[in-house]
Amino acid sequence: MPSSRTAKQIVYGIFYFVVFSGIVSGVYFGFLRNPASCFDGRQNQGEEGVDCGGPCESCEIRKLMPLTAGSVKVLFAGANATLFAEVRNQNFTFGAASLTYAFEVKDGAGRVVKVVSGESFVYPGEIKYFVEPAAGVSQGGVSGANFTISNVAWKRKEEFPTPLMQFREVKTEEKQGGTLTTSGVIVNGETVPFRRLIVGALYVDQFGAVAGASTTELRDVRPFEERFFQITHPVLPGLDLRATKLYFEGRR
Structure with missing residues (x-):
């Protein structure tokens, strides 16, 4: 059996080891370890997943x-x-x-x-x-x-739905003087007005590649209004005018 002196040395050794480990852990967690964040690659601080949910960006959006x-x-x-x-x-x-x-x-x-x-x-x-x-x-x-x-x-989607818009009577023609004209009617199918509405035309070549683009701006389009628009663009060689694409840009 170990002597009384040896037993005391063992007890003191364990005591000092515990104290030293506590100091090292305190220094690491208090000063050296990076604080928890939404970009530390760990699930902590009440997160629902790794770096998402809780105080961070929702996991649904992160995915x-x-x-x-x-x-x-x-x-x-x-x-x-x-x-x-x-x-x-x-x-x-x-x-x-x-x-x-x-x-x-x-x-x-x-x-x-x-x-x-x-x-x-x-x-x-x-x-x-x-x-x-x-x-x-x-x-x-x-x-x-x-x-x-x-x-x-x-x-x-429920908070940011796509507006109901429709194009009608659209035609693209080559005018004298080397100008293309795309005209038609855009119908606002919403119950709210649009202060600013962009209507654009994409002119494509025979292979379907976009070769030209132009836009026009409409102001104060009322609910359910049918508004005429006209877009102009210089004539380009090799276009397929029947394949002209229209698009709109506007938000409530």
Whole structure:
């Protein structure tokens, strides 16, 4: 059996080990360990999942598919340049009620020569077209463009439904002087007015690729109103005018 002195040494050793371990743990948890957050890769601070729910973004939103930009182009018609991007929202129960977007136009060396940015939205399940004029951009000095989306704020479909709009009597004609004219009527099927409504036309070539884009703006469209619109664009070779696509952009 160990002597009394040896037993005391064992007791003291255990005591000092416990004290030392407590000090080390206190220093680690109090000063060295990163505080709990919504980006620490752990389920803590009352979260329902890893870094979601509770004080963090809801787990339902965290699992949503991101908005994706497909075709991004710099379109030229004579001396005019237009930036075009097609964005898909693959979430049919959530829409992006607000977002920030940016086009970066690049020259042949890959340097950014122009940035066009703004704020917009995308409805649940929508294919959204972003069309922006690019003043000062010449065809010879551009290699392409990038398109980015940030600061997306999601809302459920019930809170952010797609407006009921309908196009009628649409026609695209080539006028004298080298101008295309797309005209028709847009019907507001909502019980609320739209202070600002954008109607756009996409002109496609024989292969179905977008070759030109133009828009017009309508103001103060009343509930159930039928409003005439007209969009113009320079004539481009090789277009299939019968395949012209129309779209609208507006929110309640």
